[in-house]
Amino acid sequence: MRIVFIIDPLDSLKPYKDTSLAIMREAAARGDELFVAGQHDLFLRHHEARLKVQSFQFSNGNTSWYTLGDAFEAAPHAFDAILMRKDPPFDNEYLYSTYLLEQAARQGARIYNNPAAIRDWNEKLAVLNFPQFAPTFLVSSEQSLIRAFLAEHRDIVVKPLDGMGGSGVFRLRHDDPNLGVILETVTSHGQQTIMAQRYLPAIVHGDKRIIIIDGEPLPYALARIPQHGETRGNLAAGGKGVAQPLTARDVEIASIVGPVLKQKGLFLVGLDVIGDYLTEINVTSPTGMVEIAAQTDCSPASILVSKLHHSISHS
Incomplete structure (x- = not known):
């Protein structure tokens, strides 16, 4: 398979914990050919979507953990899959990227997640689709x-x-x-x-990230537990990530939300659950895979790449 990852600048990523890189390592281990591009490497030439990419390989060198090939231009549909993994904020530039990706999809490219769904499912407002699970x-x-x-x-x-x-x-x-x-x-x-x-007082026990892949949840959530004196459990805000088996309530939420996400073309999604409540639906670049893999017998990246291969071969 030839797979393109649209991601943030490589030198800004943390190789020891980045979910995109975990997926890329798993794909590389299976023999997939990897390419990387930045958000602004996608463009239109008249009505045709085009993409400037570089081949990517992991490296054990002393100076860098990766090597890149020369940049070249190609049609997005020349690749087996394109994974949009650019981090928020979802600003106007991100919005424009979804329009360009949507045009690429019309011309035969396989985009994960569906760019129209990324645009339509604001990560905070998406809970409107499931008011029975949302807090007031x-x-x-x-x-x-x-x-x-x-x-x-x-x-x-x-x-x-x-x-x-x-x-x-x-x-x-x-x-x-x-x-x-x-x-x-x-x-x-x-x-x-x-x-x-x-x-929600239950935040003291963690803001749980439930990873949904192709409509189905992983068996473990990553509870992001706030530091003492902090309200936010986000790992970026210093929260501690603890992998936990899904609770009955987690399964209930995921069993209702997951199939809807799949129907919309949202292949990889992170549900944020505090206590019994769904607070956010992350559709841009959900994380947490590395922490779950390190603490459990579950390999999220392996599950994702297997499902990705299946999706490609049956599309």
């Missing part, structure tokens, strides 16, 4: 509405709709002396729409 929430830029939501629930979390890794997330209590300035900051003085959710 409010989406607004209006500070008076957010204040009223806080007055009702007394303890809430506010977060931007386009962030990642816990950036821009605040916990607010009804008596917070910094309430005004925090709301001004997160809403850009009423110009930016945010999500407010009722605070």
